[in-house]
Amino acid sequence: MTANTETLNEIFEHLHKNPELSWEETETTAWLKAFIESKGVSVRTFDDCTGLTAEIGNGSPVVAVRADIDALWQEVNGTFQANHSCGHDAHMTIVLGTFLELLEKRDQLSGTVRFIFQPAEEKGTGALKMVEKGVVDDADYLFGMHLRPFQELGPGEFAPAISHGAARLIEGSIRGDDAHGARPHLNTNAVQVGAELVMAINGMHFDPMVPQSMKVTGFQAGGKSANIIPGSAAFSVDARAQKNEVMDAMTSQFDRLIHMVADYHNIEISTEVKADMPAAILNEEATAVMEEGIIEALGTDACRPAIVTTGGDDFHFYTIKRPHVKATMLAVGCGLSPGLHHPDMTFDRSAIPDAVKVMTCAVQKALET
Structure with missing residues (x-):
């Protein structure tokens, strides 16, 4: 358990109950902005789209952490509505948890940590917009994450890379x-x-x-x-x-x-x-750093090989458009069932604080490289 577990639960509950569709994440953006600013950190928003960035520390290297913020539109219990059945509410919570953990250590950071809250992943166009905004132009590392269904990872298991198709x-x-x-x-x-x-x-x-x-x-x-x-x-x-x-x-x-x-x-x-x-192009250095983060945070028994999945994610546009960025996605085992994009998708929320531990360790290790 992290020191901020209760706060993580509160964050997740709010985000889970307030899903918004791609390019319509105005309230989500406003809530994230208010939360981060309440911790004394300024944010960058955009005039022509939703989403935001925030950073702590200064100088090089620059390590970025990305969360997708949009929800799906689907029928739930007979009613069509926005629904976080892909786990983006958890992704935002993990990144905010990492933000809180590193904020307590901001004076010890040997570089800059940038937090990217990206819109419209479900449309496949949000990452391209963020690239256009230059959010990773000076980044050395970029880390993302995604909850994995039980068919790919068991509860408490983490993998240092996701090879999306x-x-x-x-x-x-x-x-x-x-x-x-x-x-x-x-x-x-x-x-x-x-x-x-x-x-x-x-x-x-x-x-x-x-x-x-x-x-x-x-x-x-x-x-x-x-x-x-x-x-x-x-x-x-x-x-x-x-x-x-x-x-x-x-x-x-x-x-x-x-x-x-x-x-x-x-x-x-x-x-x-x-x-x-696009299909993922894995980066060995970023994957190695994430693997070290998993092992240091949770031990070798929690670490599994990179996941190969036919699912897709626009995260990989960051490295295709900016090849200098060393990027990987953390695969989070959480007993997710019946599956991603199922209207009744559920998962073990205890995976969130563990994912925060892993991501915090990985960021710190990337800053030391």
Whole structure:
């Protein structure tokens, strides 16, 4: 238990009960700003987006710690609402806990620690905005974290890196004219086109040695009149691949598929990539520092090898856009179930103070390198 465990519980409860969607995290940003400023530390906010940064210490090296602050939009107990089913409420709590621990030692810090509270991770665009704002331009190290489902790590287990796969989220539209249900020869049924797309996507094959998947995750067509054949529809596609080059091959074939179906039916189908998260490029130095932090904080029994997961995170844009930054994400085992993005996701909150201990140790070790 850390000295701030009760405070961590209070922080988590507030953030958990007040989720906000990507790019709409205004109250979350304001609350974080007020909390940090109440500790005598100034913050930097932005005129054109949510999120903020704060720092303690001074000089080099600069070690940054990032938390994502947005929530998902999903149906919970029959009602659509914002929901922290990806654990970002816990991530913010861990970073604030690290902030509190290091604040007590600020006079002993041999460098600068920057805390980044990033919006819109779920959209895959928040990290790019923060890069644009220059928040890691002078950073030597960057640490993130993510709760892991029970299938990957057990309670009390931590891994020094997360090897995320690439993720590409695509939205598309089928545009045509409606027709009377008795005259199907007068239009192309958008529902039939959607079914063809699903079957064709399921028939795409790539290197089986590289984990990958592509699936239709949304499809809307038609209205309340069952005797109208819809000519238009909207759909979404989620693509995942463990390697960036496989992702490129998948989406290239998907594009050819879209053109083929559109030409065959003589209709218009358009697509747009709404989020594009790259696969992780692991940094050995940052991973080694995080491993030392786990062992020093919790002992060797708590440390596990780097996690490989097909999930994605826009955290990896920081190192792709700023290659000089040594970055890694702490994998936090916490008995998370039934799984990430499940509306009823739960986890063992006792993992939060342990994660704070690990992150605090890792930051201190990075400052000493």
